[in-house]
Amino acid sequence: MKYAPTLFGVAVLIAWEAAVRIAQVPSYLVPGPLAIVAAFLADPSGLLASLASTLLVTFAALFVAASLGVVLAVAIASSRLLAAAIQPWAVVLQVTPIVAIAPLIIVWVGNPFAALVVCATIVAFFPVFANTAAGLASAPAELVDLFRLYGAGRIATLRLLRLPAALPYFLAGLRISGGLALVGAVVAEFVAGSGGFASGLAYRILEAGYRLQIPRMFAALVLLSLAGIAINFGLGAFAAMVIRRRGDG
Amino acid sequence: MLHLGSVGRRFGSVEALRDVSLDIGNGDFVALLGPSGCGKSTLLRLIAGLDQPDTGSVMWDKGHQPTQGEIGFVFQDATLLPWASAADNVFLPLRLRGMSRDQAMQLVHEALARVGLHGFAQSLPRQLSGGMRMRVSIARAVVTRPRLLLMDEPFAALDEFTRHKLQEDLLALWHELGCTIVFVTHSIYEAAFLARRIVLMTPRPGRIDHEIASPLRPGAAARFDPAYAALVAQVTHEMQRALAA
Numbered sequence: 001m002k003y004a005p006t007l008f009g010v011a012v013l014i015a016w017e018a019a020v021r022i023a024q025v026p027s028y029l030v031p032g033p034l035a036i037v038a039a040f041l042a043d044p045s046g047l048l049a050s051l052a053s054t055l056l057v058t059f060a061a062l063f064v065a066a067s068l069g070v071v072l073a074v075a076i077a078s079s080r081l082l083a084a085a086i087q088p089w090a091v092v093l094q095v096t097p098i099v100a101i102a103p104l105i106i107v108w109v110g111n112p113f114a115a116l117v118v119c120a121t122i123v124a125f126f127p128v129f130a131n132t133a134a135g136l137a138s139a140p141a142e143l144v145d146l147f148r149l150y151g152a153g154r155i156a157t158l159r160l161l162r163l164p165a166a167l168p169y170f171l172a173g174l175r176i177s178g179g180l181a182l183v184g185a186v187v188a189e190f191v192a193g194s195g196g197f198a199s200g201l202a203y204r205i206l207e208a209g210y211r212l213q214i215p216r217m218f219a220a221l222v223l224l225s226l227a228g229i230a231i232n233f234g235l236g237a238f239a240a241m242v243i244r245r246r247g248d249g
Numbered sequence: 250m251l252h253l254g255s256v257g258r259r260f261g262s263v264e265a266l267r268d269v270s271l272d273i274g275n276g277d278f279v280a281l282l283g284p285s286g287c288g289k290s291t292l293l294r295l296i297a298g299l300d301q302p303d304t305g306s307v308m309w310d311k312g313h314q315p316t317q318g319e320i321g322f323v324f325q326d327a328t329l330l331p332w333a334s335a336a337d338n339v340f341l342p343l344r345l346r347g348m349s350r351d352q353a354m355q356l357v358h359e360a361l362a363r364v365g366l367h368g369f370a371q372s373l374p375r376q377l378s379g380g381m382r383m384r385v386s387i388a389r390a391v392v393t394r395p396r397l398l399l400m401d402e403p404f405a406a407l408d409e410f411t412r413h414k415l416q417e418d419l420l421a422l423w424h425e426l427g428c429t430i431v432f433v434t435h436s437i438y439e440a441a442f443l444a445r446r447i448v449l450m451t452p453r454p455g456r457i458d459h460e461i462a463s464p465l466r467p468g469a470a471a472r473f474d475p476a477y478a479a480l481v482a483q484v485t486h487e488m489q490r491a492l493a494a
Binding site for chain 1: 294297298299317318320322324326328330331332334341342344345346373374375393
């Protein structure tokens with residue numbers, strides 16, 4: 001059971017390679033797995049450098065999204081007026097297709113790296129914000145009463161009750177936002193094209209596509225998937241570790 | 250210590266309490282007994298100052314306003330911070346009053362020992378049983394040495410045997426601390442066993458029907474006292490009459 005996903009994956013890869021060879025599909029249409037690996041091995045440092053560039057944008061965006069998300073979640077948790085003022089705009093931000101506004105952002109922001117980070121941040125912002133807001137509101141009413149009974153002010157209640165109660169929610173949101181930050185970075189790179197940062201994996205995919213280096217395109221795609229999986233698992237493990245260390249997991 | 254004068258409270262169209270008057274004296278053990286929805290918990294929140302009456306008043310002796318820590322509150326759930334150890338949970342009220350951990354730890358350990366949790370200071374809530382969690386909750390309520398301890402059906406979710414033990418320990422604690430306790434319950438047995446004064450409440454709108462003074466000597470032995478059985482019968486009878494009226 002434990003090895004089922006691996007075995008299935010290997011079987012699919014073998015079938016894929018066999019199908020490509022037997023049907024003699026040219027590699028500019030569908031390259032086999034071996035051709036993809038070969039394309040990666042032909043220029044590993046170039047592709048890995050592009051991966052690093054995309055990951056830099058991803059993590060910068062995730063950091064900004066998480067910081068902004070927490071600050072705004074605390075703001076709406078502490079004031080009804082701020083909640084009424086901010087919440088609708090957060091939703092607007094969430095439903096705006098990044099592809100549609102990325103060109104504008106790239107023009108406005110000027111600095112290509114900053115522009116990519118802004119785009120990825122917009123995509124990654126909402127889950128961490130909404131989750132943290134839900135977490136801040138999740139403190140049981142009795143505990144809130146208890147804090148009131150002992151004369152705790154807003155700050156003390158936030159620090160000793162609401163923020164710790166929100167931590168698991170924040171970490172769950174962070175995990176979702178991590179995946180979205182990568183998606184956002186890639187989309188922004190695509191839109192920016194050669195006018196952008198011109199070094200990320202998405203740009204490599206575009207470039208390889210133009211040059212009909214389809215195996216290299218696939219290799220870049222595989223790296224992106226692996227990066228996404230690693231971010232998801234990494235943030236999941238991070239969340240589990242933080243909660244376990246705190247003791248209430 | 251405390252006087253409730255014609256207290257009324259409504260939530261929208263629901264009249265939770267109507268014309269409730271009650272005197273609570275120093276050292277009293279009062280049980281507020283009634284079925285769900287008779288406003289017992291609302292009354293407790295009004296006494297705690299967590300809510301304000303629409304009509305009537307909650308007056309403390311000589312206009313004295315209770316300060317932080319003079320009132321302890323125990324809820325139906327233990328309502329502990331799940332990420333904090335038993336000691337840190339008990340430390341919370343002192344911490345909110347600005348006491349440092351070093352200053353507080355002696356009091357915290359005393360309070361834990363008082364509820365029989367010596368040696369469990371570092372345990373997390375999830376490592377404790379339901380009864381032990383409730384003991385931590387009680388320790389948290391008494392760590393400030395409150396004059397008034399308010400308890401809202403604290404043992405309702407526990408099994409019978411654990412409940413008996415906690416009831417007996419609560420009586421011992423009441424003796425030891427000499428504080429006043431107002432205890433909300435919907436169990437006739439619990440009210441009869443614990444309280445010196447049993448206040449019968451009826452729902453819709455929540456009102457005090459009348460009050461019965463307990464003839465029992467408080468303590469574990471009371472359970473086997475024929476007077477206990479008689480008291481339970483009396484309270485049951487009068488509660489049925491009150492609810493039928």
